[in-house]
Amino acid sequence: MTESVVTTSSLPFADAVPGAVLDADQWGIIVNPDKLVELAQYLRDHEGFDYLSSLTAVDYLGFKDRTADDRFEIVYHLFDTKKGGDGIVLKVRLPESKPEVDSLVKVYPGADLQEREAYDLYGIKFKGHPRLRRILLWEGFHGHPMRKDWKEPYYEAEHKPYKSRWPVGHYQWAEDRVPWGDNINYPKGFDPDAFEPAPLPMPIIHEPPEGSDHIHTERIVVNMGPQHPSTHGVFRMIVALDGETIVGLEPEVGYLHRNHEKLGERNTWLGNIPFTDRLDYLSSMSNNFGYVLAVEKLLGDKGKPPERAEYLRVIMAEFTRIVNHMWAIGFLLNDLGAFFTPALYAIEERELILDLFEAAAGSRMMCNYMRFGGVVRDVDEDWLRKARDIVFNRLDRKVDEFDEYLTGNEILMARCVGVGLLSAEDAIALSACGPMLRASGVPYDLRRARPYSIYDRFEFDVVTDDGCDVYARYKVRLGEIRQSIRILKQALDQIPEGPIMNGKPAYVTRVQKGEAYGAVEGPKGELGFYVVSDGSDNPWRYHVRAPSYINLNTLEHMTIGYKVADSVVILGAIDIVLGETDR
């Protein structure tokens, strides 16, 4: 986000921690790996950068001007939840021979899952991390797939488009190419018969406080999932139970892992847009939005969308938020045991909104609607009339119905009030985002904190709630639907006529060399895309800051001490979509 030119001398905190800041450029501050924790502590305590938004690694093998001594780069995006505005980017450069850096878990507990991801995919060791294990891949996986020298089975070429498709593209079925021939790597001396899978990871046990009226029973460990109706997909919670009380919980993800980011690096810039649809498949419009914003930062003036396109983007993104929150509320009822009938009633209006998406974009869920510098297709008067009809005549009524039947419902309240407490400090520290953060009373919404697109023109409130529990999360979502309707009403009234695309649509995107972090306030929270370009037709690095994944940081913290049945509700209230969690 630091688009302005920064030098070491212009940094107010350059001398606060002696020897910490090595260098700075327009894309970030290069930090001495040994002083990283100290500097982060200082930034958090004295400069207000209390929120670690994104943490990721980049492999610069073969990049211009890079050597083995600075092959890896760990990139930290820090933000201020009180003041908002652009954050700062810290970078640590690590040599190929010793990719090790101190863990930031003690300063920002939210670094937990993200550091594990970087360890898993890049093999970066974070010293001091309490459970540095693979997370998306399985223990025993050979190599670290995001490294540039790692090749997948069926590897064809470094970048798309592949040469074999045209002009001599005789079809070849992928499965016919011998998959176990020269296309796969076994570790040296690997013997499949002698292979022992790693032992099951055991959750860290949190003993109940002394003196509580607690009957000690036998500890058992239960696997909830991956095939479990309450886990919203293939997600596993390894739960340590004392009676019915949870004393330890370990989230296990990665069952849907397909290395979206590696696919993104193989793909062209444009080709990634439909892939982002598949992240959080309930809110593909928001995913498109985040990605095009990130790339448009690199495109400069070429990427500036015209007015009408901006309005269309906002309209689609807000419709998406409504759809997503309807699902979240509907599924919350599902998790409470009211199986599916209420959930289907809750998503009735979603049907009409998806019809709108289908008419505009061509698909109900995999919209693929936005392009760099605009949107793909204009909407006609008939579409706008339908959209207005839904927004002005139907949606308010639906939210009132939710409010009337659910907000005061005794079953809902009995199951949700006071369950899954997460204080504001913890929510910020654990990098929770979106409704999770706002339901803990932190008024942090990117549409206000760092306004993007044309959100600064609309009147809306940032919905917060001080309840800090599942019930508060439900109320925040309900409130956000109302605010989205408010934005939609303004946007549908103001939408101007005009072009929808900056320049002619082109299938080759010329992106200048550089880096950008573009983030939107997606329905589930801060959805960020960190892209690095080396000036070619494909991204050098494409990282997704997935809110569903990072919000899982809070799960263990929230469930300890509650009953096992509550864990289902608490997980449901985080509102994860496994397509995005596992990427």
Add this chain to the structure above:
Amino acid sequence: MFGKGIIKGLGITLRHTAATFIDDMARVPSRYTNAIETPQGKLLRQPPDSKGLFTIQYPEEKRELPENFRYIPMLLYDEKTGKDRCTACGICAKVCPPQCIWIVRDMNEQGKPIPRPSEFYIDASICMSCGFCAEFCPFDAIKMNHDYEMATYDRFPGLVFDKEELSVPTSYYASLYPSAWAAEEAARAAKAAKKAARGKKGGGAGGARRKAAPAKRTAAPARKADAPASSKAEAAPPQDESKAPPDASSPAPGGSQS
């Protein structure tokens, strides 16, 4: 009061049941009694003011698809001339994110490329229905089909469509995309008119090079006019049968198991 929430909840169910019937009776054509009957089933609309039931009884009932709906790509050929619109330029294959389009460009005896595909495959098991191929095709040769019923018993070769299976006449496209078709035809006509006007002007201006150009242009339509029968026959004789305009029961290329 204890139990109030349950009664309220049951009230919702009751209201939905009642609303479904009232909505159905009030609507003309009614959802069930007067839905649009087509050979493919009943087509249903979901107007924004509909109340009650939101689910439909697929496959007896189907939703009416919007024009922009996209599923798997199809290749267009001109009905009058029988000529493929595709020139094997390869843009669709290059822009395809999952790289599921395979094209073999045709060659003459001397090994020179001819702008038409001799083979064209789309692996529908890999296609992600993004629509980029249709969006960036400069010749309007590839468009997104609306037929989503393409289940087969095998992925290979059942879901790998070759050129015959992908080819549909332009009239089929015109029936699926009436407004896009009208716009494209208007643009084409305008372009042709402009070209014709420019051709006349160029002829009048004189100069060896400029004279040659209009001569070529006039030659081209002439070739087109007498070409279809002969060139079609030698280029791809087996296609003639397969390219008969599809009837109503199987409007889509490939995979249709009806």
